[in-house]
Amino acid sequence: MGAHARRAARWAVGRLAAVEGTVASAARRLGVAWAAVWSWVGDAAQQVADDPKRVGPAARPGLDETVTGSAGRLRRRRYVSAAVDAATGQVLDVFDGRDAADVGRRLASQPPQWLAGIEVVCCDPHEGYRSRITRARRDTHLSDSVKIAADAFGIVRLANQALDGARRRVHNETTGHRGRKRDPLYHARKLLLTGAERLDAAGWDKMLAALDAADPADEIRECWVAKEHVRDIFRADDPLDAQQHLDEAIAWCEHPSAPPELATLARTLRRWHTEIATAVRTRTSNARTEAANARINHVKRSARGFRNLRNYRLRILHAAGPKARQPQPVTPIRTRRPSLVA
Structure with a gap:
């Protein structure tokens, strides 16, 4: 990849990470194909998703859902659930659905060490979340002492x-x-x-x-x-x-x-x-989870929706990943020159 291509790739990756456009708009701006821009953005997002240091121990994860596909005459409404660290607001992962089976598959795919560190799970008053977390105490390495807090x-x-x-x-x-x-x-x-x-x-x-x-x-x-x-x-x-x-x-x-x-x-x-008593006693809420969900909805609106869940997940993790700190540029102030100088 030449110097110009690397510069274009950095620009596209940064623009998509800041949710300031879509892959198609970046491709039009650069005069290249959609697949070329997505190859740059997809690789960068995959590196963020695969980074072992991205997700650390989360003692109080929160679950929240968002609609990713509206209902139609021949299709049901489609949901995507986000697992967020309720203490820091870090998006842990995004998975399809919000039913008990979807949550169960998500929990079964996690390492035992990570599941053992969970103390409280915060969620909306949705039976699909609660029933699966309760069952996961028996089926997975989730501790029996894990509490459920209602948001x-x-x-x-x-x-x-x-x-x-x-x-x-x-x-x-x-x-x-x-x-x-x-x-x-x-x-x-x-x-x-x-x-x-x-x-x-x-x-x-x-x-x-x-x-x-x-x-x-x-x-x-x-x-x-x-x-x-x-x-x-x-x-x-x-x-x-x-x-x-x-x-x-x-x-x-x-x-x-x-x-x-x-x-x-x-x-x-x-x-x-x-669950309400647990939320009050532990002072656990989904406030940071809702903030992360707003960011997820921003990604969805910027692209006018997604049909590919894998691309949707990568875009969310890319936008929620760590950003390089950029100092605010200082605008120089030009003062008036005094008319008389002593």
Whole structure:
């Protein structure tokens, strides 16, 4: 490879690593074929993926999924799961699917020493993740003491969905149409999802006025209280206080007069009771996993989707790999020359 080709390869590899374009756009810019650019980028990404120092021991890995193929008339929606170190945000690997069998194949392919170092696995409240991790304690070298932590964001999101579903249902029942700009509930929809501690006096007045005007049976108000109970679980510093908030949230959602949207939330809270308590006790969340998943979605959007899972995985690991530190160029400031010099 000549000097010009090496320079072009370095430029293409750096551009794709920074997710500043696609293989096709880099090929058009350089005036070469797509296969030529991918040979450079693919080799560099394969070196990153095969680097034994890239993945170290991860005591608290997190699992999260993203849609890589939309559903159609003749095809099902396709998911890709990412395993991320919840402590550092390092993308450990990407594998196809999110079902129990997919997670099992991923765990079975890992070295026993790496599996033995896992202490807590953080995941969304998805049964496919939990069932396979529980079974892996028997089938693989995963320790029996490994705990499963439910991601706080996923649990609170379910509470927000219950509140939003109740708001839409009550609005349709009372007005006979979907939310419009001047409707009180539609106008206060974002205030309802905002944390109580973040509302100012004007926000409180606006939200309470909307509930007084368009919530005749106080169903939305009850869902709002349930949402705050769920948020209090993860805001508590003491695990015993968090346990009390969790029990209060379940009791509130299971009350006979509770809206129907809270029934599903109550079943989830009860089914994931142990995992929620583990998340509070160990202070484990998927915050860094969600940040890495945003980077993965950025790679997918930049290429307008992927049909080849191998290329998708290499692009993700390449973009999530270590980057050479480049100092910010300093722009010289040209000062005015004084008109008079003493």
